[in-house]
Amino acid sequence: MGASSLIVLIIAAVAFSGIAILISKFVLKASTNKQKGEPYECGIPTKGKTWIQLNVGYYLFALIFLVFDVELVFLYPWAVVAKSLGWIALVEIVIFLFILFMGFLYAHRKGALKWM
Amino acid sequence: MWSFSHIADFIHEWLSSTFNPTWTLIIEMVIAGVCVIGLFAALGLVLVIMERKVSAWIQIRLGPNRVGPKGMLQSLADTLKLLVKEGMTPSGADKFLFNLAPFIAMIVAMLLFAPIAFAKDFQLWDLNIGVLYVSAVSSIMVISILMAGWSSNNKYSLMGAMRSGAQIVSYELSAGLSILAVVVLTGSLSISDIVMSQADGWWIFKGHIPVIIAFIIFLIAVTAETNRAPFDLAEAESELTAGFHTEYSGMKFALFFLAEYMNVFIVCAIGATLFLGGWMPFHIGNWEGFNHVMDWIPSSVWFFGKTFFLIFVIMWFRWTFPRLRIDQLLNLEWKYLLPISMFNILLATLMAIMGWHF
Numbered sequence: 001m002g003a004s005s006l007i008v009l010i011i012a013a014v015a016f017s018g019i020a021i022l023i024s025k026f027v028l029k030a031s032t033n034k035q036k037g038e039p040y041e042c043g044i045p046t047k048g049k050t051w052i053q054l055n056v057g058y059y060l061f062a063l064i065f066l067v068f069d070v071e072l073v074f075l076y077p078w079a080v081v082a083k084s085l086g087w088i089a090l091v092e093i094v095i096f097l098f099i100l101f102m103g104f105l106y107a108h109r110k111g112a113l114k115w116m
Numbered sequence: 117m118w119s120f121s122h123i124a125d126f127i128h129e130w131l132s133s134t135f136n137p138t139w140t141l142i143i144e145m146v147i148a149g150v151c152v153i154g155l156f157a158a159l160g161l162v163l164v165i166m167e168r169k170v171s172a173w174i175q176i177r178l179g180p181n182r183v184g185p186k187g188m189l190q191s192l193a194d195t196l197k198l199l200v201k202e203g204m205t206p207s208g209a210d211k212f213l214f215n216l217a218p219f220i221a222m223i224v225a226m227l228l229f230a231p232i233a234f235a236k237d238f239q240l241w242d243l244n245i246g247v248l249y250v251s252a253v254s255s256i257m258v259i260s261i262l263m264a265g266w267s268s269n270n271k272y273s274l275m276g277a278m279r280s281g282a283q284i285v286s287y288e289l290s291a292g293l294s295i296l297a298v299v300v301l302t303g304s305l306s307i308s309d310i311v312m313s314q315a316d317g318w319w320i321f322k323g324h325i326p327v328i329i330a331f332i333i334f335l336i337a338v339t340a341e342t343n344r345a346p347f348d349l350a351e352a353e354s355e356l357t358a359g360f361h362t363e364y365s366g367m368k369f370a371l372f373f374l375a376e377y378m379n380v381f382i383v384c385a386i387g388a389t390l391f392l393g394g395w396m397p398f399h400i401g402n403w404e405g406f407n408h409v410m411d412w413i414p415s416s417v418w419f420f421g422k423t424f425f426l427i428f429v430i431m432w433f434r435w436t437f438p439r440l441r442i443d444q445l446l447n448l449e450w451k452y453l454l455p456i457s458m459f460n461i462l463l464a465t466l467m468a469i470m471g472w473h474f
Contacts, residue, residue, distance in 0.1 A: 002241055003241065003243075004141075004145065005148065005230050005240040005241045006227065006230060006241070007145075008145045008148050008149045008152070009149075009152060009223075009226045009227050009229060009230060009240075010223055010226070010227065011149060012149040012150075012152050012153050012226060013219070013222045013223040013225070013226035013227070014219060014222075014223065015149075015153075016153050016156065016157075016222065016226075017218060017219050017222045017371050018219075020199070020367045020370070020371065021203060021367045021368065021371075023199060023367075024198075024199050024200065024201065024202075024203055024366050024367040025203070027199060027200050028200055028201065028202045028366070030202050036204065036207075037204075037205075037206050037207025037208070038206065038207070038208075039206050039208060039268070039269055039270040039271075039363065040206075040270065040272075040357065040362055040363060041270060041271060041272060041357075042357065046270075046271070050208075050269050050270060050271050050274055051266070051269070051274070054274075054278055055278075057282075058278050058281065058282045061282050061285070061286060061446060061450075062281070062282070062285060064450075065285045065286060065288075065289065068289050068454070069285075069288070069289065072289060072292045072293065072296075075292075075293075075296055075461075076248055076296070076299070076305070079296045079299040079300045079305075080299065080303060080304060080305060081303070082300045082303070082465055082468060082469075083300065083301070083303040083468045083469065084303060086469055087469060089465065089469070090462070090465050090466060090469055093461075093462065093465060094462065097458055097461075097462065100458075101455075101458065104454075104455075108451075113446070113447075113450045113451065114443075115442065115443030115446060115447075
């Protein structure tokens with residue numbers, strides 16, 4: 001079907017979820033009370049703000065991920081032609097991965113991969 | 117012989133002889149949309165009942181057995197129940213993002229159906245970067261999870277979403293690298309080319325050790341990427357109630373649930389396509405009679421058989437391994453899987469250049 005299938009799929013997804021939610025809106029009998037809108041934290045009233053600062057570890061991993069994800073993007077076009085290029089492809093990728101691996105080891109030594 | 121591509125060709129011919137080209141295209145689009153929605157709903161129902169039956173079987177109990185013959189209609193009853201439940205929005209929530217998140221999850225799950233080859237010559241869109249497309253689109257999933265967790269204004273949701281974000285982005289790397297091992301051997305990113313390259317043997321058999329290592333890493337990584345046990349930290353029931361979808365109820369919850377199961381199906385389908393030959397039948401060397409019998413089984417049966425086998429394996433994981441801690445989870449990825457898969461891709465390249473595969 002070609003690229004038009006993406007439009008079909010997006011419309012299908014939105015229609016499916018939209019219709020399902022609409023039907024449930026029509027079928028249900030809603031009641032209201034004061035406690036209903038409170039966050040569910042196992043019955044205990046919530047304390048303080050929710051949108052706070054989180055452990056820095058998550059962001060450190062996100063940063064390292066960014067480096068390796070860009071690496072992965074570079075590897076895709078290489079992987080397609082690797083077989084036809086032959087040895088030169090292997091030599092190049094060994095150099096590329098070696099440099100990256102040094103960065104990885106540096107991050108490891110600095111303790112970026114340790115969960116705090 | 118009867119096959120999906122014949123039916124598709126027949127419908128196309130009939131439509132183009134009856135209507136003008138514009139209407140043919142529109143009607144075909146509507147048919148494709150309806151078929152995909154039907155497949156989506158049917159797969160959701162089947163996977164839920166399969167999960168419950170497999171878990172019951174592993175734990176030596178009966179599982180659902182009241183609704184329908186042997187409880188097979190249980191998930192239909194569950195859907196009805198979810199349909200009449202109220203989809204609440206907590207008063208403190210960011211309402212727009214809260215309601216948008218399930219839609220994004222569904223759109224991502226649906227978009228991933230485009231490049232998958234369900235049977236011989238039966239693919240919605242045979243694009244030449246199919247593998248790249250799958251890994252690119254599937255990483256949008258993390259946005260919907262973060263969106264849901266953040267907008268709920270619930271501490272459990274936010275914690276689950278953050279964990280899930282760290283986990284999905286980490287395991288994406290080794291999943292991508294293990295896919296690349298097969299791409300290097302095939303020399304193409306298109307799903308149909310990869311399937312055709314396995315006509316004389318599936319990669320898991322003819323790819324020797326690098327492909328077997330890649331397959332194992334792929335299985336571990338996609339289990340983590342779809343947030344399934346033992347990597348289900350994002351919705352660890354005993355710690356975070358339900359993780360990022362704690363505040364979701366009714367149909368919105370059902371949509372998340374469905375999207376999650378669809379992702380499991382998609383990654384298993386990709387695994388089956390890359391490593392187990394997609395719709396290619398199983399052949400042994402020059403056993404003519406045996407190969408002929410294998411050819412006789414329709415290609416869609418092969419594809420769904422392999423996919424459901426991988427889904428079964430992933431369900432099997434769930435009831436075998438205990439849940440990991442977040443630091444153990446990230447250690448496993450960054451200290452073991454990533455270096456191994458980086459080394460493995462060099463090994464695969466060496467093998468492809470030397471022509472050591474069969």
